[in-house]
Amino acid sequence: MVENQMSLTLLKACDEFDSKINECAEVIRRQNGMIPGLGPSKSRDHSQSVLYLKVVSILDTFQPPRLPADIYYARLVQFGDQFLRSKEYRLALAECYQRFLSTPVEKRTGGKLQAQDDQMALETRTQLGMATCQFFLAMERDPEVRQAATVDVVVQQLCQVRKTCVEVSGQGQENYWLIYNGSISIFTLCSPLIAFGYAQLAVEFLLFAALSMEAQVPLNQAKYVLWRVRLYAAVCLAYEESKMRPEALAFAERGLKEVQRLQAAEALDPVPPPADMKRKMAAAELEMLVNVLRCKTTTGGADALKQITEAARDGFVATLRSVIHVCEDSQRRTLRHLKPTENEKCKAELLVAMVATMQPKLELMCNFVEPPAPREGEAEKEPVTEDQYRAAAEEVPLAETTELLKYAYNLELWPQFTLLLDAVRARLLVEDQEGSSFGAQVNLLGALYSLEYPEDRPPPSAAPHLLACDGETDEQRGVRRKLVGLGRVAQVLWDLQQAHPPPEWEPEAASGPDLFADGALLIWTHTEALLQVYP
Secondary structure: HHHHHHHHHHHHHHHHHHHHHHHHHHHHHHHOOOOOOOOOOOHHHHHHHHHHHHHHHHHHHHHOOOOOOHHHHHHHHHHHHHHHHOHHHHHHHHHHOOOOOOOOHHHHHOOOOOOOOHHHHHHHHHHHHHHHHHHHHHHHOOOOOHHHHHHHHHHHHHHHHHHHHHHHOOOOHHHHHHHHHHHHHHHHHHHHHHOOOHHHHHHHHHHHHHHHHHHHHHHHOOOHHHHHHHHHHHHHHHHOOOOOOOHHHHHHHHHHHHHEEEEEEEEHOOOOHHHHHHHHHHHHHHHHHHHHHHHOOOOOOOHHHHHHHHOOOOHHHHHHHHHHHHHHOOOOOOOOOOOOHHHHHHHHHHHHHHHHHHHHHHHHHHHOOOOOOOOOOOOOOOOOOOOHHHHHHHOHHHHHHHHHHHHHHOOOHHHHHHHHHHHHHHHHHOOOOOOOOHHHHHHHHHHHHHOOOOOOOOOOOHHHHOOOOOOOOOOHHHHHHHHHHHHHHHHOOOOOOOOOOOOOOOOOOOHHHHHHHHHHHHHHHHHHHHHHHHO
């Protein structure tokens, strides 16, 4: 009777402990803007300090003997993970993880003979959580990794995570889920290193994470394939950013073979895999194929497009997005156009082949806006219907078409660029998107192209007094006309600034601040040179 009563009392205390911490965690999530539709609170700093003290008070209240040690300290790790997900890194680090690790094992277990695996799992989760908290605290101080001290902190934490994973892997395959958690931590910590120019430091850790997943038999199941592919892709990207293209290609091919091996193993099962698993396997194969084609220089564009089309089982849009992924290159900036290098010929040929496949749909959308005049001797064609236009637009989304337009401009594929430009402008008009961010990007590219190739795409007419002045030489008149063209580009940038203030810009290099900063820099560079001729 007493034992049952104690169990009920203990259960009640545990529920009270959980509910009080969960209540604080929910408030923290709201303060940190993690509730959909809510932004971070303006009184966040003051509220956080109050909540911090409240949580510490709750943790102190329920510590042993109020709750048994084995229950209390296991919950510390659980709450640490919860606060980490809520972006409350100092609270998770100091009051949960460090409090757990600073307590001797005998005290944590209350003298009970607890399974060694349970304690190892708690300690591993704590070590991974501490490393992640230290990482995010460093990133809060230096979000763009501009200080060497930040890089040192990130690398130190990566070394700690790797050390923890090595220790766990030596304990047997039953702890595979801890290796999985460790790979997530490594991926998280490596992401800013790749983004901000330290990819070479990230390679070895990402390699370790990918190979650790391979070494764990339970993690070779089909349900983990998408995460493994994400690690393979991260390794390839780190190699690419480190200008180690042969290594990137070799690892991409390795990843593709791993996915195909897993597909072959699944095919041997007499029970067919569910449709969802088939889609995951197909997506994994397509992702690795894309990474192979990004680095391969011997595949022709038509052949590459054929391989992508066969692997992309979700239709034309999936093919289009895969082609865009192949064309991505952080070393290039959209407005600084250059002809494809030897290593980029495959990408250029692939883009040409993709646009050729899209051409009937693109022309259909142009004809919907402005029906072509019949040629002499030909009967007038039936106009494009709205249903036909919508069907074509669904297969060629505006966002993806705009991305192809930017790559065509950057690689100086002018026939493809002009075809895409006409089609996108037609869509912007029909879909009333001219004032959108897509419209701003397209207008900027169109104005720059007209500036460089006025004979192909004549710019809008200007007032006569702006184009010529009495007594000017031909050279001065040409300079004046070039300045007028630059003025049109500047007007596009000004209109963009008014319609879409900087906070609304996408943080992508291809479509955000970098694109428009390059536009402003280009205007200044041309103008400065011209003013030396005609001050």
